[in-house]
Amino acid sequence: MVRLNAVADGLSPTFLAKVEYFNPGSSVKDRIALKMVEDAEAAGILKPGGTIIEGTSGNTGMGLALAAAVKGYNCIFTTTDKQSPEKINMLRALGAEVRVCPTNVEPEDPRSYYSVAKRLAKEIPNAWYPNQYDNLSNRQAHYETTGPEIWAQTEGRLTHFVAGMGTGGTITGTARYLKEKNPAIQVIGVDTVGSVYTKLFETGVFDKGEIAPYLTEGIGEDILPANIDLSVIDAVVPCPDREAFLTTRVLARREGLFVGGSCGAAVWGAMHHARLASLGPEALVVVLLPDSGSRYVSKIYNDDWMHGHGFLDETTTMKALDVINRKPERKPVLVTVDRSATVRQAVGVMQREGISQLPVSDGMELVGSLTELRILNRLLENPANQEASVSAIMDAPFPVITPDVRLDHISKLLNKNTSAVIVMLSDNRSDILTRGDLMHVLSNLEPEDA
Numbered sequence: 001m002v003r004l005n006a007v008a009d010g011l012s013p014t015f016l017a018k019v020e021y022f023n024p025g026s027s028v029k030d031r032i033a034l035k036m037v038e039d040a041e042a043a044g045i046l047k048p049g050g051t052i053i054e055g056t057s058g059n060t061g062m063g064l065a066l067a068a069a070v071k072g073y074n075c076i077f078t079t080t081d082k083q084s085p086e087k088i089n090m091l092r093a094l095g096a097e098v099r100v101c102p103t104n105v106e107p108e109d110p111r112s113y114y115s116v117a118k119r120l121a122k123e124i125p126n127a128w129y130p131n132q133y134d135n136l137s138n139r140q141a142h143y144e145t146t147g148p149e150i151w152a153q154t155e156g157r158l159t160h161f162v163a164g165m166g167t168g169g170t171i172t173g174t175a176r177y178l179k180e181k182n183p184a185i186q187v188i189g190v191d192t193v194g195s196v197y198t199k200l201f202e203t204g205v206f207d208k209g210e211i212a213p214y215l216t217e218g219i220g221e222d223i224l225p226a227n228i229d230l231s232v233i234d235a236v237v238p239c240p241d242r243e244a245f246l247t248t249r250v251l252a253r254r255e256g257l258f259v260g261g262s263c264g265a266a267v268w269g270a271m272h273h274a275r276l277a278s279l280g281p282e283a284l285v286v287v288l289l290p291d292s293g294s295r296y297v298s299k300i301y302n303d304d305w306m307h308g309h310g311f312l313d314e315t316t317t318m319k320a321l322d323v324i325n326r327k328p329e330r331k332p333v334l335v336t337v338d339r340s341a342t343v344r345q346a347v348g349v350m351q352r353e354g355i356s357q358l359p360v361s362d363g364m365e366l367v368g369s370l371t372e373l374r375i376l377n378r379l380l381e382n383p384a385n386q387e388a389s390v391s392a393i394m395d396a397p398f399p400v401i402t403p404d405v406r407l408d409h410i411s412k413l414l415n416k417n418t419s420a421v422i423v424m425l426s427d428n429r430s431d432i433l434t435r436g437d438l439m440h441v442l443s444n445l446e447p448e449d450a
Contacts (some may be wrong), residue, residue, distance in 0.1 A: 001154045003072040004287070006254035011274050013160075013283035017257065017267070018150060020290050025062040027291035028146070032061025032169055035069070035141035036130045046128045051076060054130050055117035057166075057217045058087030059291050061396040064130065065094035069399050070284040076120055078113040083217060086295040104213055107223045114223070133225035138169030139176070146170065147177025150286055158185060160279070162270040164182060164219035164262045165189040165197050165236070168228025170288065175232040189236045190269030192244070195220030197228075201236040215309065218262040218290060218413045230312070235277075237269035242311045244268060245300045248293070252301070253409075258293035261300050266290075318441070320410060320423045321403035324431050326441045334422070334430040339368060343378070346370055346390050357420045357434060360394045366411075368394030398422050398432070411438065 020028035040046035051074040052064050061077040068075045075096035079088065080103040099120075101113040109115060114133075121129035132138050150158065161178055163171040164258045175187040182298040191197040194214035197206050216239070221228075241261075248264025251257040270287045279285070299305050306312040325400050332439045336359045337346045350358055350372065360368035370390065378385045378393045385393065399413050400422045410433065413421050 001286075002255075002257065004255060004267070005110070007250055007271065011271060011279075012281045013279045013285050014281075015267075015270060015274075015285045015287060016154065016158075017255075018146075018153075018286055018288045019259075020288065021259065021292035023063075025059070025066050026294065027059035027062060028170055028288065029059035029290070031145055032065040032132060032141045033060055033067055035144075036132065036135055036137045037064065037067045039137040040128055046073070048072065048124060050074070051127045052130065052383065053077075053117055053122055053124065054182055055079070055113040056132070058083050058091065058295060059218060060130075060132050061091050061096065061098075062087075062094070064153075065091055065096045067094075069094055069215045074273065076124070076148060078117040078120070080113050082215060084296050084299050086297060087217075090295070103353055129266055132169065133167050133227060134221065134228065138167055139173035139227045139229075142170050142173025143177045144173075146288070147174045149215065150174065151178060152285060154284060156181065158189060158284045158286045160186045160270075160273075160283060160285040161288075162188040162190060162266055162273070162285060164266050164290065165191050165195075165228065165233075166221065166262075167225050168221075169225075170190050170290070172229040174234060174288070176229070179232055186234045188269065188273050189233045190219065190422070191236050191238045192216045192220035192265060193238050194241045195238075196222060196224070198236050198238045200224070201230050201233065214294055216261050216335060217296075218242045218260070218267055219265060228404075235273060237273050239265040239269050239272075241309075245306065245311050248300050251289075252293060259289050260291040260293055260296050263289040263291065263326050264300075269417045316382075318407040319403065320401055320405045320407075320421075320433060321425075323407065323410070323433055323437055323441050324403075324423060324425075327433075327437050328440060331431075334359065334432060336366070337370070337390055337393070338362070341390050342386065343375060343388050343390060344386040346385070347375060356436075357398075357432070359398060359422060359432065359442045360390055366397045366400070366422065367391075367419070369396065369398045370394055400424055407438070414438065423434065 002017045002019050002112055004017055008015045023030040041196050052068055053076045055078045065075050075305035078099045078101055081100050082103045088098050101116050102111055105112050107114050121127045131208050171189055178185045192214050194212035244261050247268040248261050251259055263432050266287050270285055337349050339360050339362050356372045358370045359366050398420045414435050420432050423431045
């Protein structure tokens with residue numbers, strides 16, 4: 001369990017992440033893969049030398065491939081063309097054969113990854129089709145492991161459990177266990193826009209008209225798996241791709257959690273529900289994070305891919321050098337004041353240059369900083385401070401960054417105690433960026449870019 005801090009800023013509940021990338025295959029699906037294999041072996045369905053054939057978004061395939069490598073089975077996996085190359089390459093690295101099928105076809109279409117897996121299982125001798133969607137060992141694995149772990153790790157104090165809805169095994173199995181322990185626990189399912197689950201939960205109607213393409217992997221469905229039990233779910237939150245992916249990137253950059261897109265969706269859904277339900281400080285919300293970000297490096301963590309799909313706008317891709325080049329006025333050199341100068345002299349420099357903050361130098365080194373507010377406060381304390389040396393009243397130096405630092409990171413540096421950052425350019429040149437510079441750039445973006 002990892003407590004979420006930065007992403008939960010401003011919300012009253014305690015949010016804990018159940019981080020599943022510590023499993024051998026780096027995902028929650030390791031749990032069901034081993035359970036399905038061992039149950040099939042016990043039932044005599046999976047025989048020595050057999051071939052495991054499964055339709056997978058990648059994570060279940062990884063768990064099955066690991067089990068197969070240890071137990072001596074062959075593997076063939078079908079997946080969709082929306083899955084990341086990392087997932088496909090990792091499956092092949094474990095010796096599995098992977099067949100990529102089109103995403104935007106009906107489940108009954110012979111080209112769908114469901115249909116191809118079923119056909120291969122019939123055609124290939126001594127093959128076993130786990131069918132994670134309808135194989136109830138899926139949800140049983142979570143009833144036996146995930147649920148008890150969460151209950152023990154929170155000492156039974158959790159009030160809400162949040163998880164994505166894909167095959168339904170994770171949320172159903174875990175919810176059944178937790179509700180047996182405490183029926184008051186609220187279970188929140190996170191769906192994706194383009195899936196059938198949200199309308200099905202709200203109306204009881206399986207509406208194929210809800211089905212639409214989406215990019216979030218591992219959650220949402222266009223079929224109704226046997227593993228899903230909507231009766232143990234108290235609310236469903238649909239999460240658009242953009243919110244899922246941007247939250248995923250925030251989890252990496254601000255929480256140190258390098259996770260996948262469905263993890264971002266789950267966290268966004270948890271925060272969204274907390275706001276809608278006005279959850280207070282007494283709430284303890286557990287959010288399950290299914291997998292690792294290593295499988296999405298070429299997609300969610302790739303700025304070009306994100307920008308190409310319209311998930312990043314200019315305010316998130318812009319870098320320090322871009323802001324410098326858009327400043328209304330640029331000084332040929334960075335204006336500084338020597339630490340031995342008087343406050344009066346520093347004020348003169350600021351007035352002459354029309355600036356409100358000033359780096360303090362000692363030779364070639366930046367050793368401090370001055371701002372109008374800092375100087376004003378010291379002069380109000382004692383007007384005689386105007387003859388004091390700059391070194392006597394200066395603050396710490398402004399943070400120094402490189403030209404490729406992104407705007408969102410710069411904005412975090414510019415807080416109530418830091419009014420500017422120094423950008424180290426080529427040829428030993430430097431420039432300065434202030435809150436005002438960022439405000440100027442953002443307020444002058446074209447509407448389609450903002």
